[in-house]
Amino acid sequence: MKTYFIEFSYLLASILFVLGLRGLSHPDTARRGMHLAEFGMAAAVVGTLLQKEIISYEWIIAGLLLGSTIGLAMGVWVPMTAMPQRTALSHAFGALAASLVGVSEYYLHGANLGEFRMGAIGFEVLLGSLTTTGSLVAFAKLQGLLPGAPMIYKGQNVFNLCLLAVTIACFIFLLFVPGTAALFYLMLGLAFVFGILLVLPIGAADMPVVIALLNSYAGLASAATGFAISNNVLIIAGTLDGGSGFILSIVMCRAMNRSITNVLFGAFGSVQETVTASSSGHMRDVKSDDVAVQLAYARQVVFVPGYGMATAQAQHALRELANALETRGVTVKYAIHPVAGRMPGHMNVLLAEANVPYSQLYELDLINPEFPSTDVAVVVGANDVVNPDARDNPTSPIAGMPILEVDKAKSVVVLKRGRGRGFSGLENPLFFKQNCEMLYGDAKESITHLTQAVRDA
Numbered sequence: 389m390k391t392y393f394i395e396f397s398y399l400l401a402s403i404l405f406v407l408g409l410r411g412l413s414h415p416d417t418a419r420r421g422m423h424l425a426e427f428g429m430a431a432a433v434v435g436t437l438l439q440k441e442i443i444s445y446e447w448i449i450a451g452l453l454l455g456s457t458i459g460l461a462m463g464v465w466v467p468m469t470a471m472p473q474r475t476a477l478s479h480a481f482g483a484l485a486a487s488l489v490g491v492s493e494y495y496l497h498g499a500n501l502g503e504f505r506m507g508a509i510g511f512e513v514l515l516g517s518l519t520t521t522g523s524l525v526a527f528a529k530l531q532g533l534l535p536g537a538p539m540i541y542k543g544q545n546v547f548n549l550c551l552l553a554v555t556i557a558c559f560i561f562l563l564f565v566p567g568t569a570a571l572f573y574l575m576l577g578l579a580f581v582f583g584i585l586l587v588l589p590i591g592a593a594d595m596p597v598v599i600a601l602l603n604s605y606a607g608l609a610s611a612a613t614g615f616a617i618s619n620n621v622l623i624i625a626g627t628l629d630g631g632s633g634f635i636l637s638i639v640m641c642r643a644m645n646r647s648i649t650n651v652l653f654g655a656f657g658s659v660q661e662t663v664t665a666s667s668s669g670h671m672r673d674v675k676s677d678d679v680a681v682q683l684a685y686a687r688q689v690v691f692v693p694g695y696g697m698a699t700a701q702a703q704h705a706l707r708e709l710a711n712a713l714e715t716r717g718v719t720v721k722y723a724i725h726p727v728a729g730r731m732p733g734h735m736n737v738l739l740a741e742a743n744v745p746y747s748q749l750y751e752l753d754l755i756n757p758e759f760p761s762t763d764v765a766v767v768v769g770a771n772d773v774v775n776p777d778a779r780d781n782p783t784s785p786i787a788g789m790p791i792l793e794v795d796k797a798k799s800v801v802v803l804k805r806g807r808g809r810g811f812s813g814l815e816n817p818l819f820f821k822q823n824c825e826m827l828y829g830d831a832k833e834s835i836t837h838l839t840q841a842v843r844d845a
């Protein structure tokens with residue numbers, strides 16, 4: 389009876405995970421998808437707690453309490469802008485757990501492991517360990533504990549590939565001679581080192597892609613754990629995690645017109661940028677009241693949110709401004725770039741939090757044809773995603789990245805604090821164009837002033 393209940397809870401968990409992922413694919417259903425996945429995880433935990441292999445609950449309860457407290461605190465206090473590093477930290481812990489399960493299985497059964505289980509454990513330990521240290525380095529880079537720029541040296545890629553080759557060689561040897569404990573622990577150590585060396589040469593701007601990729605590795609490590617300890621729900625959840633993380637990495641690379649290999653081995657961000665002719669000249673400041681008049685008498689205004697809106701937490705203020713404009717009969721739209729901000733869907737999440745109707749959010753291919761007939765495009769703390777060099781300058785490091793073509797609007801107003809560059813570190817020729825004006829200041833404060841001025845206009 390107990391076995392049936394456990395199997396049922398695992399089946400339920402697996403179905404809920406699939407439905408959860410499906411829900412997450414659309415902003416309207418994302419919240420429900422998240423709840424379904426949470427219920428799924430709860431069902432999987434309950435089922436696991438009933439396993440007959442458990443001989444005492446003290447340590448499990450202690451771990452549950454500690455983990456839940458840390459998770460709750462992180463959920464409540466970590467700001468949205470720090471979500472990528474928070475995710476990196478979660479992956480590091482998840483992958484470490486998978487790796488430790490593998491180590492304990494090896495410690496218990498070592499020489500008696502058959503080829504299949506040794507393969508599953510080796511795979512789990514290898515991926516789990518490199519994901520642990522790789523995610524920790526990603527966390528440190530994003531948190532500013534390590535330099536965000538790529539850390540590179542001559543022959544780095546060759547050295548890394550040799551290290552990976554030695555690690556895989558240990559793994560293959562263990563498949564045939566599983567009792568060689570020294571080699572197992574050497575493989576473990578090398579995988580930890582490889583994780584560090586894999587992420588050090590990658591720039592902070594590419595970190596979200598790396599995190600999605602490491603997420604995929606952590607998922608595959610969990611699936612391997614499932615094979616090693618014959619646990620179906622781990623196999624299913626790990627495979628879903630691995631597959632979705634990999635697809636996400638590909639989608640993000642496409643949105644930046646980069647390949648995965650370029651992200652992993654390209655050391656993007658280390659290039660010394662040369663200022664192009666198009667980014668010379670001067671930027672024109674504009675006063676808040678003048679922008680308010682432009683907005684108040686416009687037919688169509690398109691807001692282009694970016695990372696600066698997230699740091700300023702300006703989404704609610706932006707919604708207020710949109711309301712003020714709409715009551716004057718102005719059509720308001722929001723242009724959403726797939727990699728605006730610091731994580732996929734970052735802008736969607738923030739705007740949904742401010743109750744911006746989903747029908748007002750427009751993706752690249754839908755909004756770009758509308759810019760020529762837009763009176764004012766208001767860039768709210770975005771930079772790289774509106775950089776025309778990506779379209780016009782084939783030598784730019786971001787050449788080919790699809791952009792929001794705000795420069796084609798009749799007038800562009802950029803809200804930013806100063807002359808700070810985008811995450812890529814590149815200058816933006818948009819700011820020097822004839823139809824572009826700069827409204828300096830924190831995005832939230834600027835928008836609050838604008839709203840008041842629009843109401844008074």
Ligand code: NAP
Nearest residue numbers: 596694695696727729731732771772805806808810811831
């Ligand atoms: P961005 O290029 O990072 O630029 C953000 C701009 O916001 C900066 O120029 C900054 O200028 C301004 N800013 C910062 N704080 C502000 C505040 N409080 N008020 C007003 N302005 C503020 O942002 P983005 O255009 O959103 O582009 C995202 C970048 O991240 C892209 O390079 C993208 O490839 C990369 N990326 C994103 C993802 C993802 O999943 N979203 C994944 C991988 C890479 P000042 O300092 O002058 O204010």
